Amino acid sequence: MKTIKIKNPFVDGPVSLGFIAESIQKHSSKTQIGGHSIFLGQVRNDKKEGKEVTAIEFTAYQEMAIQKLVQIREEIFVKYNLECMHVYHSLGKIKKGGICLFVFTSSKHRKPAIKACDEMVERIKKEIPIWGKEIYNDDTHTWKENIYE
Amino acid sequence: MKTIKIKNPFVDGPVSLGFIAESIQKHSSKTQIGGHSIFLGQVRNDKKEGKEVTAIEFTAYQEMAIQKLVQIREEIFVKYNLECMHVYHSLGKIKKGGICLFVFTSSKHRKPAIKACDEMVERIKKEIPIWGKEIYNDDTHTWKENIYE
Amino acid sequence: MKKIKIFGNLTDVFKTNEYVFKEEINTVSELKEKLVIQFPELASSKFLIVVNNEYINDKKIIESDAEIALLPPYSGG
Amino acid sequence: MKKIKIFGNLTDVFKTNEYVFKEEINTVSELKEKLVIQFPELASSKFLIVVNNEYINDKKIIESDAEIALLPPYSGG
Numbered sequence: 001m002k003t004i005k006i007k008n009p010f011v012d013g014p015v016s017l018g019f020i021a022e023s024i025q026k027h028s029s030k031t032q033i034g035g036h037s038i039f040l041g042q043v044r045n046d047k048k049e050g051k052e053v054t055a056i057e058f059t060a061y062q063e064m065a066i067q068k069l070v071q072i073r074e075e076i077f078v079k080y081n082l083e084c085m086h087v088y089h090s091l092g093k094i095k096k097g098g099i100c101l102f103v104f105t106s107s108k109h110r111k112p113a114i115k116a117c118d119e120m121v122e123r124i125k126k127e128i129p130i131w132g133k134e135i136y137n138d139d140t141h142t143w144k145e146n147i148y149e
Numbered sequence: 150m151k152t153i154k155i156k157n158p159f160v161d162g163p164v165s166l167g168f169i170a171e172s173i174q175k176h177s178s179k180t181q182i183g184g185h186s187i188f189l190g191q192v193r194n195d196k197k198e199g200k201e202v203t204a205i206e207f208t209a210y211q212e213m214a215i216q217k218l219v220q221i222r223e224e225i226f227v228k229y230n231l232e233c234m235h236v237y238h239s240l241g242k243i244k245k246g247g248i249c250l251f252v253f254t255s256s257k258h259r260k261p262a263i264k265a266c267d268e269m270v271e272r273i274k275k276e277i278p279i280w281g282k283e284i285y286n287d288d289t290h291t292w293k294e295n296i297y298e
Numbered sequence: 299m300k301k302i303k304i305f306g307n308l309t310d311v312f313k314t315n316e317y318v319f320k321e322e323i324n325t326v327s328e329l330k331e332k333l334v335i336q337f338p339e340l341a342s343s344k345f346l347i348v349v350n351n352e353y354i355n356d357k358k359i360i361e362s363d364a365e366i367a368l369l370p371p372y373s374g375g
Numbered sequence: 376m377k378k379i380k381i382f383g384n385l386t387d388v389f390k391t392n393e394y395v396f397k398e399e400i401n402t403v404s405e406l407k408e409k410l411v412i413q414f415p416e417l418a419s420s421k422f423l424i425v426v427n428n429e430y431i432n433d434k435k436i437i438e439s440d441a442e443i444a445l446l447p448p449y450s451g452g
Contacts, residue, residue, distance in 0.1 A: 212428060274450075274452040277451050280447070280450050292383055292387075
């Protein structure tokens with residue numbers, strides 16, 4: 001069985017481009033991999049009643065979130081026989097345009113990587129205790145609600 | 150209707166990390182985007198009968214490939230109401246571990262980006278006249294065959 | 299006395315992310331009842347109560363050193 | 376005389392990526408027949424013949440200045 005690294009999935013502030021590029025780079029020596037799937041969540045400047053979102057402030061029930069993430073990651077890793085899987089989520093205030101979620105899956109063939117990435121994103125949104133506070137340009141806020149189709 | 154840029158999707162040699170990072174970077178100002186989905190195809194060192202793939206050499210019927218790519222990209226762009234879509238494929242010899250396909254889709258919400266990326270990768274493999282010659286460590290070769298599940 | 303971790307929109311109701319609950323309670327259902335008396339808005343709020351990171355039966359006794367948290371619907375990602 | 380573009384594993388059969396076809400032909404089916412005589416391996420090969428980037432009816436006349444290409448199954452990505 002492959003080892004699943006238990007790293008802290010939380011990042012203070014936005015996930016940086018350098019970090020994403022470095023993560024991809026590290027996989028070029030893993031020549032058993034044929035496909036990578038990446039999802040990046042970006043803070044959108046939603047508009048409501050004449051005002052607009054300038055940032056989202058994320059908080060998490062960290063201890064529980066990490067425990068759940070490790071468990072879900074293990075399930076998906078085994079289900080899709082992945083070669084690699086990395087998950088990072090921002091905490092704190094992320095301005096519009098900033099990357100707040102980075103899911104990165106790799107497998108021998110493309111399909112498992114793509115399906116695993118999709119499933120991980122869905123499960124993070126549904127099952128991980130993280131909350132987003134949408135901050136508007138007039139300093140009011142609403143609480144983000146996730147939509148499932 | 151959104152404009153669909155008709156760029157040359159072919160890259161000589163592997164798709165570089167700098168290029169991928171730059172592509173992501175460019176989207177941070179597009180604050181109407183909420184999710185990006187990326188697929189990266191990587192040359193795998195497949196092993197067959199005691200020898201192993203050290204590189205894949207890609208050739209394309211370029212004129213026809215570009216015409217088809219533009220058409221498929223337009224279909225998917227409209228179908229999923231995307232904000233952005235970029236597709237790059239390598240030509241020439243790509244060593245194991247090198248990135249040979251880069252598909253990058255962006256939309257307001259996550260699901261359309263993820264589905265569009267998946268569909269684009271499938272259609273590239275099935276419908277675009279590109280061929281991969283798998284070169285082994287003993288200088289023999291076989292021709293790559295795409296698998297559809 | 300119990301400290302309760304508060305998250306998401308409930309921090310607007312409690313005006314804190316760690317609420318000190320002074321009354322004596324034994325179960326999750328008792329806790330819920332008493333919280334609703336103190337904060338009537340909770341009656342119309344959607345949230346889960348977890349104890350030591352787990353959803354537990356409403357009737358189960360909450361141990362004295364347990365960590366309690368109120369979790370409104372998640373909205374990460 | 377027609378130049379035919381050759382791709383993928385067929386380049387191993389033709390030993391070139393542009394084959395000069397000297398016989399007189401009018402349709403795709405005629406072209407196929409004559410190519411198989413010259414290269415018997417083609418009988419067991421999977422490929423499409425496209426004319427000006429399009430799959431055309433076997434019976435349709437190939438115009439004299441048309442671009443012809445033999446395409447084995449694609450394997451990009």
